[in-house]
Amino acid sequence: MVQYYHVCKRELWFMANGIDIDRETPNIQRGTHVDQTSYGDTRRSFLIGNRVQLDILESGEVMEVKVSSALEKPARMQLLFYLWYLRKVHDLEKDGILAYPTERKRESVRLDETTTAEIEDTIRGILAVVSLDSPPELKTKPYCGSCLYQDFCWM
Incomplete structure (x- = not known):
């Protein structure tokens, strides 16, 4: 939900209200392929509860893998959420790596006072969006x- 919140609040609302996209589209399949085939020998996936799935590198860092850096802020915020969650819920301090294997690009991500405040604002924002009776106003991006939600927005 963190990533959806920073991409499009309407998309977040649709997803949170059970209106899901077709997971078999080429773009979704490409992202899944890149995620499944990158860094496989140095990272392991963990599911915490039934909602938080994250990848941990052998070095102990949390990794988020994306196909493209086109939506860099949403990806960074998702990774920061994982770091915040580990700190707040499990009292674990971890650093993160945001990776774009197709671009051969990696970035270190750390949770600090400023990013903690951003994540907590994001969580409040998500709760506000998902509690709406109808999707937020359409904003062209x-x-x-x-x-994949464009048919719902442009009807």
Whole structure:
């Protein structure tokens, strides 16, 4: 939900209200393939509860793998949420790595006072969006044309 919140609040609302996208589309399949085939020898996936799934590198860092850096802030916020969750819920201090294997790009991510406040604001924002009776107002974004929810927005 963190990533959806920073990409499109309407998309977040649709997903949170059980209106899910077709997971078999080429873009979704490409992302799944990159995630499943990158860094497989140095990372392991963990499911915490039934909602939080994260990857841990052998070094102990939390890793988030994305196909492209086009939506870098949402990906960084998702990783920061994992770091915040581990700190707040499990009292574990971890650093993170945001990786774009197709671009051969990696970035270190750390949770600090500023990013902690951003994550906590995001969580409050998510709760506000998902509690709405109808989706938030439509705001056109550069990537609307490739969004799998566009049929719901542009009807």
